[in-house]
Amino acid sequence: MPDPVPLSSRVRGALYGLAVCDALGGPVEFKPRGSFKPVTRMLPNDNFDLPPGCFTDDTSMTLCLAQSFLDCGGQSNIVDQVKKYISWWRDGYLSSVGRCFDIGVSTKCALETWDNLLRLDHDASPTDEAHRAILKRITRSFGKDEFCGNGSLMRVLPAALIAVSELDAVQLARESSLPTHPHPRCVHACMIYAALVLQTLNGASKTELALSLAESVKEIPSNVSDTPIEPVLAERLGKYQTLEDWEKTPAESIRSTGYVVDTLEASLWAFFNSDTFDEAATLAVNLGYDADTVGAICGGLAGAYHGFEAIPESWLRDMKKTDLLDEVAQKILEHRNTTV
Template identity: 65%
Template sequence: MPEPIPFTSRVRGAFVGLAVCDALGAPVEFKKRGSFPEVNTMFPNGNFDTPAGSFTDDTSMALCLAHSLLDNDGETNFVDQVKKYIAWRQEGYMSSAGTAFDIGAQTRKALADWSKYLEKDYNHLDPKSVEAEQALRRIQEDINNNYSKENCCGNGSLMRVLPAGLVARSEPDVVRLAKESSLPTHPHLRCTQACMIYSALVYQTLNGASKTEMAISLAESVNDPDPPNNITDFAIEPVLKERIGCYKKLEDWESTSSESIRSTGYVVDSLEAALWAFFKTNSFEEGAILAVNLGDDADTIGAIYGGIAGAYHGFEDIPEKWLKDMKKMDLVDEAIERILTHRNQTVLT
């Protein structure tokens, strides 16, 4: 019987796995499946002229979210979170290349809106005042109105949500933090629930759940006709339920072929593709290669896969041949150490 994977290895594996698979898939982002040689090693990213091993917006924004949560004792602070994203966008904060060289259209537009709203309605106020609270509520209402349409269901919040699963103190906290983390740029119910589903699975993985247990838990949660349940306190959004709820057990994921999997930037496609690569394979490397070679939004499919697979298999299962090419991993290591310190303090208190 194999030795249990230490919790520290799972946390480290999750964040490093996200960054590694993000960088692994980045060079074939935007490319049609089958139009490129199999990706099984790090290559330079010709899309943005960055060297091999450079992680993209997926990891940078996850780092921003991690530091925001940790700077606020594991809780959501919308303004702090958004300001960190804006610092990444404008100044290259938490970037592997010193600049924000890749950003989704919806995220870019939402952050531009936040910049205008904060400058006009919030920054001059005492952040602890009633006026600031009211202004923030009005800003989020406008964001909700602008970005809750059917065409606002990209994967920009799902790709960065991993820290919610690593920082939270309990599974209810996980799904709450995951939902909240999506709201600044992707408030559509489909996006928030995709983040909640994924983060709950990451949390279960950290606590040693098997793939069989996770697949059954996922199916029961998504198909539960009588909420509340362990994913959310209201019914799963119909489109999400239709796509994810059809997988009733682990064998359903394992028997699904790549021809049935879409790897676009649509949040439901991205969630399904990443979980498919995770449930279908038996090692971090095998799943990573499967995920990124789906093409299209390959870096984000890889990043979402890498977070949950790294948590499941542990840091030691991530190939050294990929790790040695990674850039700016000191940023990832710093976030990991802060997460582990936070978790240790939570246990002690």
């Protein structure tokens, strides 16, 4: 029986799903759960004085990563990724409003470090060895427990969209976290999420995804990572062995903070507890707190699962800078057609 959702719709749905839910959740970012009227439509983002439909840093950095993969032939180039992030941060590259109006504390600190080191490196004729030395320094500085935010998880979606296999997706996801969030907890969260999205693109059911997730929490392939699954992440997600385990978990026990483990759990909880794209989106963003990022991560997976056509037209009409999304989605599909 043919897949009812074409791959092209899944890829476009994933990218748009992330951006739509990012824009949907942005206006209630930072707000405690239950302190605002439930979000069901695009609203102005009063946090940054923006009109409805403006995606935030989650989508801009996702587009930067996607463009880097495309420019590098589907391969990972950490320095190219970083340069695109810096261009977004400094000059508004791939922003919904032409400027960077929101950036995570850890991400900004890491990009400042990269920017300074790359400037010095540029003056001294850069080499691969010099770039590896910079990455090693970044890992020393930002590989501590206090840097376990969701800044790399929120942008990792293109690793699955561009990949030719699940192993490729997981490897691209692993490397994409390293420039700003090298802690194994962040790296492994990205790998787990990318694997789920890739399986979704291939038509996996929610039951299959939940079982696959339970297995991946036990072990990450040794040819991708030298370390076992990060213990704190494994403990949190290890309690979910089946789809039913997700469905019986009450919202009250779900935390939607910027901590990477909270964010991944909250995003997956909203996805597994919904039957439609818009239900997943509203479940995610109405958790409050880091609503845009929880929404974006859930939206990327839900968009891949349900397809582009499942995204409400009323939300799409309000979206700004959709030409950026269309261009990247088309390039990804063209790349896949030449490599798969």
